[in-house]
Amino acid sequence: MVNKLFEQDLQVINVGLSSFADSIQQAGAKSLQLDWRPPALGDKATGEHLAALVNQPDVEAANRIAFDRFMLAQPVLIGVASARDGVPDFGERTLLHAGPPIEWKRMCGPMQGAVIGAILFEGWAENQITARGLPASGGINFAPCHHFGAVGPMSGVISPSMPVWIVKNEDRGNLSFSNLNEGLGKVLRFGANDPSVLERLKWMAATLGPAMDAAVKVLGGIELRPIIAQALHMGDECHNRNAAASSLLFKKLTPALLKTDFPQGDIAKVLEFIAGNDHFFLNISMACCKSMLDAGHGVPHSTLVTAMARNGVDFGIRMSGAGDAWFTVPAPMVDGLFFPGYSQADAAPDLGDSAITETAGIGGFAMGAAPAIVQFVGGTPQDAIAYTREMLHITMGVHSGFTLPPLNFNGSPAGIDARKVVDTGIQPVINTGIAHKDAGVGQVGAGITRAPLECFTQAVNALAVSS
Amino acid sequence: MVNKLFEQDLQVINVGLSSFADSIQQAGAKSLQLDWRPPALGDKATGEHLAALVNQPDVEAANRIAFDRFMLAQPVLIGVASARDGVPDFGERTLLHAGPPIEWKRMCGPMQGAVIGAILFEGWAENQITARGLPASGGINFAPCHHFGAVGPMSGVISPSMPVWIVKNEDRGNLSFSNLNEGLGKVLRFGANDPSVLERLKWMAATLGPAMDAAVKVLGGIELRPIIAQALHMGDECHNRNAAASSLLFKKLTPALLKTDFPQGDIAKVLEFIAGNDHFFLNISMACCKSMLDAGHGVPHSTLVTAMARNGVDFGIRMSGAGDAWFTVPAPMVDGLFFPGYSQADAAPDLGDSAITETAGIGGFAMGAAPAIVQFVGGTPQDAIAYTREMLHITMGVHSGFTLPPLNFNGSPAGIDARKVVDTGIQPVINTGIAHKDAGVGQVGAGITRAPLECFTQAVNALAVSS
Numbered sequence: 035m036v037n038k039l040f041e042q043d044l045q046v047i048n049v050g051l052s053s054f055a056d057s058i059q060q061a062g063a064k065s066l067q068l069d070w071r072p073p074a075l076g077d078k079a080t081g082e083h084l085a086a087l088v089n090q091p092d093v094e095a096a097n098r099i100a101f102d103r104f105m106l107a108q109p110v111l112i113g114v115a116s117a118r119d120g121v122p123d124f125g126e127r128t129l130l131h132a133g134p135p136i137e138w139k140r141m142c143g144p145m146q147g148a149v150i151g152a153i154l155f156e157g158w159a160e161n162q163i164t165a166r167g168l169p170a171s172g173g174i175n176f177a178p179c180h181h182f183g184a185v186g187p188m189s190g191v192i193s194p195s196m197p198v199w200i201v202k203n204e205d206r207g208n209l210s211f212s213n214l215n216e217g218l219g220k221v222l223r224f225g226a227n228d229p230s231v232l233e234r235l236k237w238m239a240a241t242l243g244p245a246m247d248a249a250v251k252v253l254g255g256i257e258l259r260p261i262i263a264q265a266l267h268m269g270d271e272c273h274n275r276n277a278a279a280s281s282l283l284f285k286k287l288t289p290a291l292l293k294t295d296f297p298q299g300d301i302a303k304v305l306e307f308i309a310g311n312d313h314f315f316l317n318i319s320m321a322c323c324k325s326m327l328d329a330g331h332g333v334p335h336s337t338l339v340t341a342m343a344r345n346g347v348d349f350g351i352r353m354s355g356a357g358d359a360w361f362t363v364p365a366p367m368v369d370g371l372f373f374p375g376y377s378q379a380d381a382a383p384d385l386g387d388s389a390i391t392e393t394a395g396i397g398g399f400a401m402g403a404a405p406a407i408v409q410f411v412g413g414t415p416q417d418a419i420a421y422t423r424e425m426l427h428i429t430m431g432v433h434s435g436f437t438l439p440p441l442n443f444n445g446s447p448a449g450i451d452a453r454k455v456v457d458t459g460i461q462p463v464i465n466t467g468i469a470h471k472d473a474g475v476g477q478v479g480a481g482i483t484r485a486p487l488e489c490f491t492q493a494v495n496a497l498a499v500s501s
Numbered sequence: 502m503v504n505k506l507f508e509q510d511l512q513v514i515n516v517g518l519s520s521f522a523d524s525i526q527q528a529g530a531k532s533l534q535l536d537w538r539p540p541a542l543g544d545k546a547t548g549e550h551l552a553a554l555v556n557q558p559d560v561e562a563a564n565r566i567a568f569d570r571f572m573l574a575q576p577v578l579i580g581v582a583s584a585r586d587g588v589p590d591f592g593e594r595t596l597l598h599a600g601p602p603i604e605w606k607r608m609c610g611p612m613q614g615a616v617i618g619a620i621l622f623e624g625w626a627e628n629q630i631t632a633r634g635l636p637a638s639g640g641i642n643f644a645p646c647h648h649f650g651a652v653g654p655m656s657g658v659i660s661p662s663m664p665v666w667i668v669k670n671e672d673r674g675n676l677s678f679s680n681l682n683e684g685l686g687k688v689l690r691f692g693a694n695d696p697s698v699l700e701r702l703k704w705m706a707a708t709l710g711p712a713m714d715a716a717v718k719v720l721g722g723i724e725l726r727p728i729i730a731q732a733l734h735m736g737d738e739c740h741n742r743n744a745a746a747s748s749l750l751f752k753k754l755t756p757a758l759l760k761t762d763f764p765q766g767d768i769a770k771v772l773e774f775i776a777g778n779d780h781f782f783l784n785i786s787m788a789c790c791k792s793m794l795d796a797g798h799g800v801p802h803s804t805l806v807t808a809m810a811r812n813g814v815d816f817g818i819r820m821s822g823a824g825d826a827w828f829t830v831p832a833p834m835v836d837g838l839f840f841p842g843y844s845q846a847d848a849a850p851d852l853g854d855s856a857i858t859e860t861a862g863i864g865g866f867a868m869g870a871a872p873a874i875v876q877f878v879g880g881t882p883q884d885a886i887a888y889t890r891e892m893l894h895i896t897m898g899v900h901s902g903f904t905l906p907p908l909n910f911n912g913s914p915a916g917i918d919a920r921k922v923v924d925t926g927i928q929p930v931i932n933t934g935i936a937h938k939d940a941g942v943g944q945v946g947a948g949i950t951r952a953p954l955e956c957f958t959q960a961v962n963a964l965a966v967s968s
Contacts, residue, residue, distance in 0.1 A: 267873040268736040268745050269906070278735050281748035285776040288755055292769035302759035309752040405906035406734040415906055439736070439872035439882055440907060 071459035080491050083498030084456050087337060093355075093453075096335035100354045101430045101449045104330030104338065104394075108204040109322040111256040114214070114247035116239065118194035121182050121211050127158070130179040132190025132387045133345025134360040138169040138176065142346030142382050147225025147473020148189035149174070154227060155235050156193050162227075180341055180352070183328060184211040185320040185387035188223035188469055189346070196235065197243025201258065201321040208328045212321035214238055214246070217311040218477065223386075225473030245296055245304045252290040256283075258322040259435045261315070262396065266436055266446070271404035272319040273388055273397030274411060274465050274480060279315035284308050320387060323394035330354055330449075337497065338430065339450035342393045342462065342485050346385035346469070351489045353452050353497065361492035368468045370481015371412045380478050382471040389464045389485070395433045395448025398463040398482065399425045403438040403446075411465045411480045421463045421482075422447065428454040428462065452497075455490040538926035547958050550965030551923050554804060560822075560920075563802035567821045568897045568916050571797035571805065571861075575671040576789040578723040581681070581714035583706065585661035588649050588678050594625070597646040599657025599854045600812025601827040605636040605643065609813030609849050614692025614940020615656035616641070621694060622702050623660050629694075647808055647819070650795060651678040652787040652854035655690035655936055656813070663702065664710025668725065668788040675795045679788035681705055681713070684778040685944065690853075692940030712763055712771045719757040723750075725789040726902045728782070729863065733903055733913070738871040739786040740855055740864030741878060741932050741947060746782035751775050787854060790861035797821055797916075804964065805897065806917035809860045809929065809952050813852035813936070818956040820919050820964065828959035835935045837948015838879045847945050849938040856931045856952070862900045862915025865930040865949065866892045870905040870913070878932045878947045888930045888949075889914065895921040895929065919964075922957040 046065035048055035055065040074080035087093050117124050129152055131145055141149070150165045153174070159165035168174055179186050186192055190213075198211040216234060220226040250256060261282050268278030287308070291301050308314050324341075331340040336354035343350055350362035365383035372378070391397030401407060402422030405415035419440060425447040426432070432445030450462055461484035468479040513532035515522035522532040541547035554560050584591050596619055598612055608616070617632045620641070626632035635641055646653050653659055657680075665678040683701060687693040717723060728749050735745030754775070758768050775781050791808075798807040803821035810817055817829035832850035839845070858864030868874060869889030872882035886907060892914040893899070899912030917929055928951035935946040 264744075269734055277731075278745060278748070281745070281752055284755075285748055285751055288751075289769060289773040289776055292765060292772065298759060298765055302756060305759065306756040309756055408906075409910075415909060439875075442882060443876075 073457045074491060075459060075487070077491070080456065080495055083495050084453060086498045087453055087494060088457075092335045093337060096333045096355060097338060097430060097451065100330040100333040100336040100338040103206065103333070104326050104449055105434055106205045107326040107329040109201045109210070109258045109325035110204050111199060111250055111258055111318060112202045113200050113250050114197050114243045115200060116194065116243070117192050117196050117198050117211070120198050120200050121184060122209070124182060124194060125175060126194060127173065128175040128177065128194065130177055130182060130184055130186065130190065130192040131345060132179060132186050132188065132385065133343045134348050134350030134362045135178055136176070136345045136347055138174070140347055142385065143471050143473045144225030144382055144385065144469045145189040145191065145346055147227055148191035148222045150473075151222045151225075151227025151231055152191045152193040155232050156195055178343070179387055180343060182211065183209055183324065185324045185390050186213050186223065187215070187316060187320065187388045188386045188467070189225060190387050191222060195239055197239055197246070199318055199321050201318070201325045203325045203329050206329050208325065210321045210324040210328060212317040212324070214242060215311060215314050215317045217307070218313070220474065220476060224469050224476040226476065227474060241300055242304055242307065245291060245294070245300065246287070248294040248296065249287045249290040252293050253286065256286060258318065262319060262322065263435050263437070266396070266400055266403045267439055269404050269406050271397055271400040271407060271465070272315070273391040274467060275404050275407045276315040276319060277312040279319065280308070280312050283315050283318070316388065319396070320390050323390045323396065326394050327390065332357065335497070337452040337494070339393055339452055339490075339493075342389040342464070343387045344384040344389065346382050349384060349486050349489060351485065351493060353493045355497055356493060359496065361489045361496070363486045363488045366483055366486060368466055368481045368483040369412075370468050370479045371410070372468070372479035373477070376470070376478035380470050380475075382469045384464070384466060384483050385469050386466065388466065392462055392464045393450060395429065395446045396436060398465040399448070400436065400438060400446040401465060402441050405440070407465065411482055413482070424460060425463060427458050428460050452490045452493045455487065456494050459487065461485050461487050540924045541958060542926060542954070544958070547923065547962055550962050551920060553965045554920055554961060559802045560804060563800045563822060564805060564897060564918065567797040567800040567803040567805040570673065570800070571793050571916055572901055573672045574793040574796040576668045576677070576725045576792035577671050578666060578717055578725055578785060579669045580667050580717050581664050581710045582667060583661065583710070584659050584663050584665050584678070587665050587667050588651060589676070591649060591661060592642060593661060594640065595642045595644065595661065597644055597649060597651055597653065597657065597659040598812060599646060599653050599655065599852065600810045601815050601817030601829045602645055603643070603812045603814055605641070607814055609852065610939045611692030611849055611852065611936045612656040612658065612813055614694055615658035615689045617940075618689045618692075618694025618698055619658050619660040622699050623662055645810070646854055647810060649678070650676055650791065652791045652857050653680050653690070654682070654783060654787065654855045655853040655934065656692060657854050658689060662706055664706055664713070666785055666788050668785070668792045670792045670796050673796050675792065677788045677791040677795060679784040679791070681709060682778060682781050682784045684774070685780070687941065687943060691936050691943040693943065694941060708767055709771055709774065712758060712761070712767065713754070715761040715763065716754045716757040719760050720753065723753060725785065729786060729789065730902050730904070732782075733863070733867055733870045734906055736871050736873050738864055738867040738874060738932070740783070740858040741934060742871050742874045743782040743786060744779040746786065747775070747779050750782050750785070783855065786863070787857050790857045790863065793861050794857065799824065802964070804919040804961070806860055806919050806957075806960075809856040809931070810854045811851040811856065813849050816851060816953050816956060818952065818960060820960045822964055823960055826963065828956045828963070830953045830955045833950055833953060835933055835948045835950040837935050837946045838877070839935070839946035840944070843937070843945035847937050847942075849936045851931070851933060851950050852936050853933070855933065859929055859931045860917060862896065862913045863903060865932040866915070867903065867905060867913040868932060869908050872907070874932065878949055880949065891927060892930060894925050895927050919957045919960045922954065923961050926954065928952050928954050
């Protein structure tokens with residue numbers, strides 16, 4: 035037996051530290067590195083907590099309920115209103131922001147810039163200096179968008195007079211919200227707040243929002259899952275690529291808008307604005323995902339992840355069975371392609387509520403259906419498919435409504451199970467825009483990042499301790 | 502040596518008749534069938550003609566010229582006019598039709614139905630019976646669309662008063678044309694000719710055509726290659742799937758149309774019509790392909806295929822170096838998916854000028870970029886990619902402007918070389934709608950077909966004899 039072994043070429047499978055395999059390769063033999071990490075990265079306490087949640091009837095039952103509610107959600111865009119009028123309990127002097135809770139002093143540059151812009155837009159201060167004094171003196175109530183059923187890309191700042199999309203889950207009645215997309219260039223969500231930005235926000239509040247509300251009401255609401263489903267067959271993943279979804283929405287809105295009594299000049303300007311913005315659907319996609327995930331939130335014992343969000347300083351997740359808790363760690367930097375003249379040194383850490391799309395099984399999770407996106411976020415079309423396949427290991431199932439043609443029309447991996455993330459060490463993939471770290475510079479690139487594992491171990495530990 | 506052979510398992514590669522391999526497999530051994538056919542399918546005369554055209558300096562030089570003109574073409578949509586006003590030398594009492602030349606008596610059901618409809622639309626007869634008498638008595642001049650620089654899907658019938666898209670190749674100045682897409686259901690191109698069809702045609706002539714002309718002129722023309730390039734990144738192949746391209750065109754036309762002085766009611770109706778038709782861009786895609794290919798036509802000695810077209814009875818091709826000649830054989834049936842209630846027995850043979858898209862390197866040749874189309878034409882996304890890769894063997898190159906994300910952004914196989922088709926026996930793939938064989942029933946399915954090899958051997962033989 036031993037003799038026979040030495041007659042053959044060495045066939046080595048290495049588990050664990052890859053440096054053991056290096057010396058074998060240096061000696062001229064082949065070795066295969068097994069892509070495996072011990073559950074909970076070998077942390078004994080977490081491993082025991084994890085074991086206490088696996089194949090437990092109450093957890094399994096809770097997850098079935100949470101996943102079904104998530105999957106049965108029927109988000110319908112029902113209108114547009116000011117946050118003040120549309121979002122329940124939205125107080126005055128309140129500003130919502132992206133990600134988990136954060137106080138003014140700790141906010142990143144783009145978020146502080148957006149806050150200043152929102153204060154000027156609302157007329158709560160007359161200039162940049164007095165505007166900056168307001169939050170510093172405690173004159174603003176800050177809250178995460180997520181605490182109000184809302185989501186906002188990048189800094190995600192929403193003030194009372196800003197128009198918001200209103201999405202209703204027809205299955206369970208929960209409402210969700212997002213602001214309207216401003217386009218690219220100098221925009222509030224990247225912290226720009228000069229007069230051109232405020233002027234656009236005023237036009238959006240006075241004309242775009244009411245026009246959208248009127249068009250949506252002519253249509254009697256717009257079902258959102260079919261638009262996303264169709265866009266996934268047209269090369270979108272509905273996070274960083276919304277070219278198809280924005281076009282499909284435009285085709286629905288246009289004839290409806292022409293049936294309203296808005297002046298033709300306003301209609302022309304509104305439609306030109308939408309036609310010029312391939313990301314117009316992003317905020318609606320996010321509100322749709324929020325709508326589906328909120329339906330699955332709040333089921334005791336469930337390990338369904340219902341939000342992943344970043345404020346540019348912290349990365350946080352929420353889990354169905356963990357109520358209002360956030361599990362946060364410092365936000366990672368994004369590995370990406372930078373626009374000419376910019377580099378990693380210019381970038382803010384990961385920012386925005388838009389990872390709600392990945393949480394719902396689209397965005398980075400559906401990249402396999404959007405090969406053209408790799409020109410924006412880097413990598414190859416094969417990488418994009420590999421990301422989607424990898425995510426199948428950490429989700430509770432696949433999305434019944436969102437099928438991916440390049441994967442033989444299999445459903446998109448959907449419903450992240452915090453246990454599976456901790457067990458496999460596979461971190462949820464997120465594709466994202468990259469903001470400049472300073473206010474108002476704007477987007478400097480796009481790329482791929484991963485949700486930090488530690489958020490999920492926190493969530494698993496918290497649930498295990500409370501169970 | 503022989504002893505050693507009998508010690509091993511048999512490893513058989515079979516070339517030629519697959520029945521030899523069958524008996525080996527029946528005996529329990531494995532065999533691999535080589536996918537190979539002798540050049541010109543073993544026909545000696547054609548083989549000699551083919552040899553006379555391969556690596557001949559005049560043919561190679563001619564092909565370089567023809568391919569470059571094809572590739573450098575810059576088709577721009579410049580407007581819409583009636584065929585009478587827009588198409589040079591379009592005579593009265595003239596009807597264009599799809600495919601190679603055909604006389605009234607031999608026309609298939611859908612084409613005869615469309616001819617009757619066009620006669621009624623023009624007011625050349627008062628009812629179906631007198632309309633039918635007109636072509637039978639020689640009262641109509643029939644000509645292929647292709648003889649007038651035009652292309653039309655399915656029956657492709659174009660009459661003097663019908664509006665046509667006008668496309669100009671800015672590189673060489675050649676003009677091409679196509680009619681406007683009527684949508685699905687009861688439509689002239691499938692041979693329907695009842696009052697609802699004629700009513701729509703009248704509205705298209707009176708309102709849709711002039712509105713499109715005005716919008717295109719507001720834009721100063723629309724470059725077409727960028728739209729197709731973008732649509733190929735959005736899951737279209739721009740023959741049977743034009744969902745993205747139609748949306749992109751809609752987004753361009755809408756703001757322009759709102760800048761014209763058309764009444765808002767007309768604009769609303771026009772935009773609703775376009776928004777409701779995912780095939781609206783097809784006819785423009787075809788005119789764009791015709792524009793590119795006509796640029797490469799008429800180069801002596803060139804074996805570039807410049808048209809593949811079907812009239813429902815005959816399938817014909819044209820070749821750059823063969824001038825006005827058509828090389829025709831009976832049109833094949835299409836292997837496809839049939840709509841509920843229909844089968845192959847209901848189908849007309851392959852019909853329409855739309856194979857101009859495959860001739861230019863999109864449509865079936867670009868299916869790898871359009872995985873969702875297999876739900877319409879059958880097969881799997883892997884088949885779609887395989888078709889695209891297979892076509893690389895018979896084209897002169899790849900299209901520099903049309904890249905395919907799932908194939909790592911390689912260009913689409915473009916510029917069919919008639920020699921390569923004959924040499925390899927690989928027939929150009931075409932995906933296509935399937936018309937009912939009777940007039941007016943409409944589309945009954947969609948599927949995949951192949952251009953008959955015999956057209957290409959005819960072309961090669963003709964060129965070899967004349968050289």
